[in-house]
Amino acid sequence: MNASYLELQRLLNEILSIIQGARISNVYHMEDDSIILKIRSESFAGELRIIPGKFLYLVEGSYEKPKELTHRGKALRSLLANARIKAAELVEGERVIIFHLEKGGKELKLVCEFLPKGTVIVLDENYVILESLHHLEMRDRKIVPGERYTLPPAKQSISKDPIPSILEKLTPKRSIVSALAVEAGLGGRYAEEVIYLAGINPSKKVKELSRDEFKKICEAIQRVLDQAKCGGPVVAFSPEGEVQALPYPMESLNAKKWRFEEAPSLNEAFRLAYERELARKLNEEKRKAIEEKINELEKRAHERRFSAQRLLKESEELRKIAEKLFQLSPQIEHVKNKPGRHEIEELLIDVDAAAKKLKIKIQEKELEFNADESFMRQVSKLFDDSKKAGNAARKLLNEAEELEKKADKLRRGIREAVEQAMIQVSARIKVSKGKWYDRYRWFITSEGFLAVAGKDASSNISLLKKHLEPSDLVFHAEVRGAAAVILKNGKASGEASRKEAAQFAATYSRAWREGLSQMTVYYIEPHQISFTPPPGHYLPKGGFIIKGERKYLTVKLELAIGISENLELIYGPPEAVSKKTKNFVKLIPGTKKAGDLVNEIVTILCRELNVNARTMKMLKSEIAELIPYGRGEIAKK
Incomplete structure (x- = not known):
């Protein structure tokens, strides 16, 4: 990147x-x-x-x-x-x-x-x-220190020099995308974008371009330059997992199935993209180191199991031989001092009287015994050897099991190591003063308008008195105990934004607590609001008087809570949230308490994200504050 x-x-x-x-x-x-x-x-x-x-x-x-x-x-x-x-x-x-x-x-x-x-x-x-x-x-x-610094050899500047004059100097035999990237100074990413926008084959040589194609390229370059200066910054993700900060969502990358997450600035886009890249690399290093340890433990466990199986087989064979010899011991005692070869059932016995030795072939094994010693004592020793081999095998199996447990523990610890890696590379961001509307509830409508809601009676009045402007619209549910919502520049908004602002007002009203599925919301213009009661009347705390005609909308009570790739929490009406992220859940009025609901929401939202424990705790706290009246349920999509 x-x-x-x-x-x-x-x-x-x-x-x-x-x-x-x-x-x-x-x-x-x-x-x-x-x-x-x-x-x-x-x-x-x-x-x-x-x-x-x-x-x-x-x-x-x-x-x-x-x-x-x-x-x-x-x-x-x-x-x-x-x-x-x-x-x-x-x-x-x-x-x-x-x-x-x-x-x-x-x-x-x-x-x-x-x-x-x-x-x-x-x-x-x-x-x-x-x-x-x-x-x-x-x-x-x-x-190197002591040398006079000189800049790299000067190049043409695509943002300063006239575009047609730059194109005229391109090497004729070079492919157009390569020439734009290197000679025109666009770089590979923007050269490909220009060619894509112009609809030209990237392998086409400069000399093969028609006058009309040159014109299309000039227009595409100017479009790219404008977008690079003023477009909406994004963090872009390729299907293969590559991440890149961009000044705007490129059409050529969109065609390659890249996806984009909006960022408040290009500076912030680069921060988010780089931290994600650092975390990925560190995760790989951590994971590789842990997996190497796991492989070593599993290798040692395998070796012990292999040796244990060999010893168990040897123990079983010795036990069977000892049992057979024990059964035939009287016959063997009878012949052990008689020179020559003897056959007793399937046993072949060779007696060497001079050496006082006898060799017994049994089950493809040849065992040697001392003729002067008690044959039964020597058979008993075979039973002891069988037992020792079995004990050694069981010890090795226990060691293998302990090694496998350690490997399993390390495997379970990979996620924790990954979380620590992400904490290590992420900036500890200071809480900034923020925007004025951060102290209220707010969202951006699907049409790009800011909607801000009070959190209680006091903040309703504060919001209306401090931030209501003539171009705004005010929304309020037809029920006592509801949030006042300002749709900034609402008079210029469309039907979608007004419906979403009304839905936001209904969601944060007592209608949610009462379990209603729909609610009527009215909206008015700023000049229709008064904070002074008529003579002889009392205006309760958080109240205001409305004059003139009201316009009404009936909306569903729904709240979407989502999370972006850079772990930004997004909430509001489902239509608005779906414009920002596809990773969201939809809440409706219900009886499940916020504590249980938060755990379900976070599990769903973070299922495919690498979220460390600290961030998870913070997300749970923030989501709990968003759930209207501390209860609800997750709607089926």
Whole structure:
């Protein structure tokens, strides 16, 4: 996963106003080879994570740091700590960002290269390299301390140079998608998007393109540039599990069955995508290490079981031989001092009188006995040997069982290890001041309008007095004890948004507690509301007076609660929630208590997600607060 020039351009635009003037309080070299600048200003405290060769992003929070700082990390810290960020710029047409710093009255430059051999470089005011994360020697430049820093060879800038003039310079014999990616500087992802939008075969040579096709490509490039600047950022997931932050949902990827999760900014999209990628890699490492231990335990258990089976077989054979010899011992005693070969039933007995030995062949085995010793005592020893082999086998089987139990315990612990890995790579996000409507209940309608509801009588009045504007609409259920809902800019909304706002008002009303399936809701314009009672009348707490005509809607009492891939909790009317995620449950009035209901909801929503214990606990707490009147039931889809 990496960022193109267009994406870096937008990323820098998003974060520049936040980091400009901020002080770098500390520097860390992370295990993934990224550099974290801990920065602080009067209005912001957080971390800028720079992943050389890939991208950067800003987070209002902090990451878990390595216990020890690397040698290069220490060198960068000594140079950058306590420096102030004066400005930052993206080099035209290149994936290089230069931060202009000031420390102790001296100017410094922090160069972040997001090229394939990416690195982080500190320069003095004369562009002499003081230190770099990686010391590199390339064909046209050196990045080592003491050398003067030079930028990579200049390239055309697709966002600055006229598009037709760039296309005219493309190599005629090159395929159009390759030429756009490399020579026009679009990169592979955007080159493929342009060709897809233009409807042209990507393998077609530049010289084979018609004038009309060139025109289509120009139009497609301009469309892509506009979307890269102003489109709605997303985290994209391929069918194979690849994850990528994008400034907008690309049509070429949508055609390849990629799915998209909306993000509030491209910066946040890169954070979410990278943390997910880090978690995946760390999960694989953790899982691989645990599975190696499991394989070793199972191998040892298998060896013990194999040896145990061999010993059990040997024990059984010895026991049967001993029993047979015990049965025939009188006959054997009779012949054990008579030289020559004797046959007693299926036994062949060879007696060597001179050596005072006798050899007995039984069940394909040949056993040797001493003629001077008691034959029964020697048979008894065979019984002892059989018993010892059996005991040894049982000991090995017990050891195998213990090893298998350890393997099973490790196998059950894989999920816990994965959860710990996810906690380790995820930023501990600070609770920000947020939007004004975060203190209320709210959702975004399927048409993109904001609907905000009070939580009680007091917040109803606060909401209406502080945030009601002439262009809004107000919704209220035809029952006492209901939420007041403001549909912001509601006069411009369509029927779908008004129905969803009405449904939200009905859901958070006493109608839910009474178990009703439908409710009538009215809506009015702001000028129809008054907080002053007529002379001689009393207005109860949380009450308001409505003048003029009301418009009515009858809606179902339904509440959808869902979760996105980045674990964002989404709730509201089902139609609105389904626009944001397919992973949701639908609640209707019922008698099941919130405690039991929350466990069911979380189990369903997190079934296919890697959710750590801390996040699971937080989700349960947040969902419990959303359930109207603390009870309901899950509707069948």
